[in-house]
Amino acid sequence: MRIQFLALALIPVAYGQVSGKCADLAKFKIPGVSISVAITKTETVPAAALLPSFCRAEGMIDSRTGAGGKAYGIGFAIALPDNWNNRFLFQGGGGFNGTVRPPLGAAAAGDSSALARGFAVVSTDTGHQGGDRSFFQDQQAGLDFAYVAIGKVAVAGKQILTQYYGQPARYSYFVGCSTGGREAMTMTQRYPEYFDGVVSGDPAMRTSYAQIGRAWTTVAFNQIAPRDDAGPRQRRVARRDVNPDEVPPLLQRRHGRRPAPNEAVEHEVAGIREQPNDAARERLGELRFVVVVGAHRRDPPNAARAPLGPLAA
Numbered sequence: 001m002r003i004q005f006l007a008l009a010l011i012p013v014a015y016g017q018v019s020g021k022c023a024d025l026a027k028f029k030i031p032g033v034s035i036s037v038a039i040t041k042t043e044t045v046p047a048a049a050l051l052p053s054f055c056r057a058e059g060m061i062d063s064r065t066g067a068g069g070k071a072y073g074i075g076f077a078i079a080l081p082d083n084w085n086n087r088f089l090f091q092g093g094g095g096f097n098g099t100v101r102p103p104l105g106a107a108a109a110g111d112s113s114a115l116a117r118g119f120a121v122v123s124t125d126t127g128h129q130g131g132d133r134s135f136f137q138d139q140q141a142g143l144d145f146a147y148v149a150i151g152k153v154a155v156a157g158k159q160i161l162t163q164y165y166g167q168p169a170r171y172s173y174f175v176g177c178s179t180g181g182r183e184a185m186t187m188t189q190r191y192p193e194y195f196d197g198v199v200s201g202d203p204a205m206r207t208s209y210a211q212i213g214r215a216w217t218t219v220a221f222n223q224i225a226p227r228d229d230a231g232p233r234q235r236r237v238a239r240r241d242v243n244p245d246e247v248p249p250l251l252q253r254r255h256g257r258r259p260a261p262n263e264a265v266e267h268e269v270a271g272i273r274e275q276p277n278d279a280a281r282e283r284l285g286e287l288r289f290v291v292v293v294g295a296h297r298r299d300p301p302n303a304a305r306a307p308l309g310p311l312a313a
Helices: 002-027 139-165 179-190 206-222 235-239 251-254 278-284
Strands: 037-047 054-065 069-079 087-090 122-125 171-177 197-201 272-276 289-293
Touching: 002 054, 002 139, 037 278, 054 139, 087 139, 139 171, 139 197, 171 179, 179 197, 197 206, 251 278
Parallel strands: 087 122, 087 171, 171 197
Antiparallel strands: 037 054, 054 069, 069 122, 272 289
């Protein structure tokens, strides 16, 4: 009984020590580094169902007034678990960033996040607030988004971690997907010594080409989609699998009957081919179709095939 009582009595003391260490991060400074780091908030978070207890600190790097009098700065948040495993993980962003997402390290982590496994995790908005692209009007904000912010946050995160635990991380990793995947690749190119390994999922590289491709795909699908009785094109038919019960009356009339289970049907509409999906049929026990965009318009067998035209409205 005495041992149990002593253990229970020590819990508030230990919690107070951790809470005090977390609050002390508000005084954090990086000596000898030409970046301005301000910790704006600290919080001791108790253990929950899927997460351990941890210290969460939020901060801002290089606050400034930018183009149009708008406030800019590289926002970040870092989670420092009590059960630290001597590892540091940088959580990549997504889209155009603009939000400091909870630093959990859930990407490519399976059923248990990096934070739950004992990693110290940092995340960032990469230098602007809001998910639109207006920040590109400010040159420095554009550079921060491209590569500057992740370098600065990596340095700050490691320094904060070292001050909090009294020792540096033994291993450091960067994990991201899409924009985070691009950031991971950027880390390997611009900051090759910052991390022991990166996970780059679906990196959003050469996004100017991707945006043109997205616009072209939309136009291409619009051009080949059949029209319904009222006239508008049925883009739903051209863009995804269609259950036979949902096939528009236009397609029923075009063939005069419901297609047989193993029959591939070609439309007069250029570029569309309906093909039964065996895997889906076996799984659902019903006929389904996969709509595939062809590379050429449908012409008589011996006719010269004209390629689909360029991007047009």
